[in-house]
Amino acid sequence: EQVMQIVRDLAGYSYGRSDQVRRAMSKKKADVMEKEKNYFIYGNEEIGVEGCIKRGIPEEVAIKIFDDMTDFAKYAFNKSHAAAYAVVSYQTAYLKCHYPVDFMAALMTSFMEHTGKITEYIMNCRKMGIEILPPDINEGEYRFTPYEGNIRYGLAAIKGVGRPVIDEIVAERKLGGRYRSLKDFCMRLSGKSVNKRTVESFIKSGALDSLPGTRKQKMYSYISIMDGVNQEKKGTLSGQMSLFDFASPEEQKELEVKMPDVGEYEKEEILGLEKEVLGVYISGHPLEEYVATLEKNITRTTADFEVVDGETEPKVKDQERAVIGGMITGRTVKATRTNNMMAFLTVEDLYGTVEVIVFPRDYEKYRTLLEEDAKVFIQGRVTVEEDKPAKLICSGVVPFDAVEKELWIQFLTRADYEEAEQTLFAILGNYDGIENVYIYLSKDRARKLLPKSRCTKVCKELLSELYTKFGEDNVKVTEKSIEKKFRA
Structure with missing residues (x-):
């Protein structure tokens, strides 16, 4: 100064x-x-x-x-x-040591509009054993708030929902108690700041999950419910009470709009809707099953490429060699002056997104791996401009499914293994693949590689069966580094 x-x-x-x-x-x-x-x-x-x-x-x-x-x-x-x-x-x-929940809630509130940092803090909370609860019109506040040892997502973090709307929701909740249903919510807030767009954002974010019905049912019915409420309001003189207001709790249930029998969205759809209105995933992440694989093979996360408020440079350094891993969520292909094709990718990991530039030679080499939604590791060189997020210049691509895995199953003695051998072979036979299976005999400290005919495909379904039959402590998957794959 x-x-x-x-x-x-x-x-x-x-x-x-x-x-x-x-x-x-x-x-x-x-x-x-x-x-x-x-x-x-x-x-x-x-x-x-x-x-x-x-x-x-x-x-x-x-x-x-x-x-x-x-x-x-x-x-x-x-x-x-x-x-x-x-x-x-x-x-x-x-503060983080003695008041971890309060500290992390305050930290996330201070970065409420910075989704990259919010994602990073959500991951940190999970490592600390703090669960991040979805926003909730019956429990949430404007800010991120401590809730029974966990953190409730702030309502203000929902896109398209302003402070006046949240203040009205909280004030009405304090005055009239918890919202009992989607119709009750619409009845009590109709004519105020809450509109169809707001309700849709609440449904997508999970903020209405404490009300009866699935997210899909609410999405299919909220417009008709709001239209019905508006008609009912028009037919009621100002200051008078509607039939719904006079009814007992049991009678109110009879007056409720019947939700359509459409079930619930698939997990991927739920996550996609959350990302749309929150900028982050709350109830899971498309890459959560790959956490161990990512940690083993990457050198940087997308958070390292960001310029945080108050800073002028990201954590990565210009010209640094880096390996990232994630899902391609955007791809733009353009022709160069020499009419060769190159690509600009948006790659998303557990923390955020980064732009990856793929020049013609590498695009021609890896183009079949660079489709949207593809899960890949990308090796490259970092390029940094002051006050801007860093980018990665691609020099190599390895798909997640190219990571070599080995399946290990432990038995106490050879006799135990021989007794379970046919059952094991039957399970492995349902999942044909190329991954080696090892048997480990703990008492003898001996291992045995099963024949190639017993190679399998390691997946969640296979592991679930093996855990049930032999116990989770006796089944282990190891992975080889992808470093050599980039050299190939």
Whole structure:
């Protein structure tokens, strides 16, 4: 701040330009500092800096002042930052240790509009044993709030739902009690800020899950319910009560609109709708079954490519070699000047998204692997521009299903294995594949590789059967690194 004030007061820098000097000093950019020294002393009309000499400050004095600032910057920025951040680190570590739920709820509230950070914090919460509950009109508040040792998602994080709507929902809930059904919710809030678009967003986010009916049933019926409520309101004089208001709880159930018999959405659809209105997945993630595979093979997550509020650079470094893993959620193919095709990908992992650029040579090589929804590992070189999220220049692609797995099944003795052998073979026979199966005899500390004819396809269904028959502690899947795959 003192450096910024000095260049403003002595050389006529603007606030914005003085901040550029601060950045250059803090990052020790010698080439930029040399230019700024010249501007500071002699000025530059093109950038609107008068310079010290024009303002009556002798040249030798201006040189001495700037050199003193440069020497000061060699130690002042890092030491002052270290001291300040040490205090903040101690305070936040104390709060996170002793009040983890409150701390994480407050942290997520402060980054409510930054979905990349919210996703990262959700993952951290799960590792800490804190469950993230979906937004709920009967339990939630504007902010992320602690709820019975877990965290309730903030209603304000739902896209298209403003503060006035949330305030009305919470106020009506406090006045009239919990919302009992979708019709009750619409009746009590009809004519206020809540409209069809708001209700649709609430359904997609899971905020109406505490009301009877599945999300799919509510999506199929909310328009007719709201239209019916509006008609009923029109037929009721202002200040009078409707038949629904006079009815007992049992009678109200009879007056409720019957939900269509359409069941519930598939898991993938539920997750997609959550992502649409929340920007994150709450009830799961399309990649959650690949967590171990990702952790074993990636060097960076998409969160490392983001520029967080208050920072100017991401965690990744320019020209760094990195491996990411995730799902391709967007793909744009364009022709170059030489009429060769290249691609721009959006790759999503458990934390957010990153842009990946695939130049013609690599696009031609990997194009069949780069379809939307494909789950892939991508190796490449990082490219960083100041104040922008970093990107990855692709140099290699390996699909998730190319990761080599081995299935291990443990028995105490050879006799135990021989007794269960035919049952095991019958189960493996239902899942033909190429993955090796090993038998481990714990008492003898011996292992046996089953013949190629017994190779299998490791999947959730197979593991479920094996867990049921032999116990989860006796079944293990190991994976080989994909590093060699990139060299192939």
